[in-house]
Amino acid sequence: MSTRLEPTQIGAPTGRLSDWAIAPMHFNGFAGLPTTKGVGVESPEFSCFGHRWTLELFPGGEEGSIDGRVALWLSNETAKAIEVEFKFIIKHPNGSGPDFSRGDDGKISKFTPKGINGDAVRDVWPAIGTNNFARRSTLLGYLVDGTLIVEVHMRTNKPGQQSAPFVPENPTLQNMLKDFGNEESADVKFEVGGTVESAKGRRKRAKSPTTTFHAHHYPLRLNAPALADMCKPGDVSPTTISNVRPEIFKHLLYYCYGGKIDKDDLQSDAKDIIEAADRFGIVSLKLEAEACYVDTVELTLDNIVEIVTYADSKNLALLKEHCMDFLSSANKIEAAEKVSFDDIPSHLMKDLMVALARREGEGSGNGDTLSTMRVSQLRHLAHEKGLSVDGSREMLIDAIKENGEGGETEA
CATH class of the missing domain: 2.60.210.10 (Apoptosis, Tumor Necrosis Factor Receptor Associated Protein 2; Chain A)
Structure with missing residues (x-):
């Protein structure tokens, strides 16, 4: 049998690294x-x-x-x-x-x-x-x-300090995720699917099979208010959800419980997730899917009208800005010949002018930097002030100004 003594320190030991x-x-x-x-x-x-x-x-x-x-x-x-x-x-x-x-x-x-x-x-x-x-x-x-x-x-390094004591992180998020899909404790139920799918140039398909999801009203009330309003805790009959694929609805529920959607799923289903998140009031997921779509969509003069019209219909300010940046950098003669500007909502011309001004370096010294701020900057500023971030450039700017920021906001 042997006895192990406490280690003897010679000189000051190297401590753990400080925070960044x-x-x-x-x-x-x-x-x-x-x-x-x-x-x-x-x-x-x-x-x-x-x-x-x-x-x-x-x-x-x-x-x-x-x-x-x-x-x-x-x-x-x-x-x-x-x-x-x-x-x-x-x-x-x-x-x-x-x-x-x-x-x-x-x-x-x-x-x-x-x-x-x-x-x-x-x-x-x-x-x-x-x-x-x-x-x-x-x-x-x-x-x-x-x-x-x-x-x-x-x-x-923090010299001479012992390693930080182990303290478990807050388990709330992990505990919520463990309860995701728990049929025994669930107090609301959804039946998703069963809609007739049809598209231009495609024959109608038979009704798709429905999928039942069990959930808890509490995370829905906090994170998907429109979805929470469609059901009540303890309802015997399931709430019917149409025009949403079951796999998309599962993503939404998982997100409401604090889960993160896989990047590949976010990329492949970005538009479906945007549609559903917008419908059920899950703003942060809508913006995350929008950012993913902006990062992957390939803009051309042939598809720009379709994409910017879609962005306007879903109030996707970041995607609209991306489209306007593309137009402002395109060959003006080629754009005039290929793009049907009559089909672009007229109120988006203001966004185009902002993109052109930003590209040409205008508006940097007039004391009103809100007017040329990027959408992400406006959203960040609105979020810091507790304001809604789901809106057009004009809505974000008006909300920030009404909150007392006025026209003197700095980027």
Whole structure:
């Protein structure tokens, strides 16, 4: 039999990593910054982890950059070394495109004190970054009112601390999902399907078989108010739901219980999910499916009228904006010849003018940035104020103004 002694610590043990600290850097007028290689724009000093830092942006790249690439370098401005994990992130302004992120994930970089030469052997330097962050031409599409927003994410070790105590996360969501479809505890019931399917140029089909779903009124009341209004707890007879495929209805119920719909299902059934979510008042799911549809739909001058008319009928502001961005960037003569503007609702011409103004850089100094904000920005601002985010650009702007924001809102 042996006895194991407590471990003996020699020196201060490395602690767990801190939470990420995020420093947003706003490079205003990015399109007009000099693009000569080696010419940079340095941020003012900012503080993080007891150190002073600067971020330098090279719009035309550093001497070692590939032509057309932007360089970013983070510098330690304090006369003391520090080890941090860091990365640079530039997010797509409307959330419909990929974010740019560069950094050595999981690697702790050592920044030497300001003014101390680096050591190539040990790979330590006072300034560390990347010469080839992204193409400048691509980043021009990521500007917010002409500003390039670079987020500097940093975290460091907490020396001498023990690992964080284990605390289980709030089990409410998982417990809700475990009760999804529980027939014994369910207090409402739905019978879905059985409708006659027909479409232009297609023969009518026989009624599809119905599927019964058991659910609980409480999550429906909170997350699908229109659906909750169709039934009452304890109803003996099931509530009939027509014109919705059972697999789509199952997605909706699962979402109401806190579940996340698989990305492949969201992509393949985006329009059906939008239709059902809009019908039953599940706004957040409607917007999630809309964003997925925007990300996958291929716009052409041949289908633009059909898609923008659909977007208007379902009040899909993000999709309408996507269509107007497409029209504003299209060849004007070709668009005039191919697109039947008489078939586009006349009130959407205002959205088109906003897209054209935004593309040409107008409206950035008139004190009313709400009028040129992206739909995602307006929705985010409305959400922060507890307002509805399911509406057109005009509805969102009017609601924000009525809430006291007026015309002086900044992006």
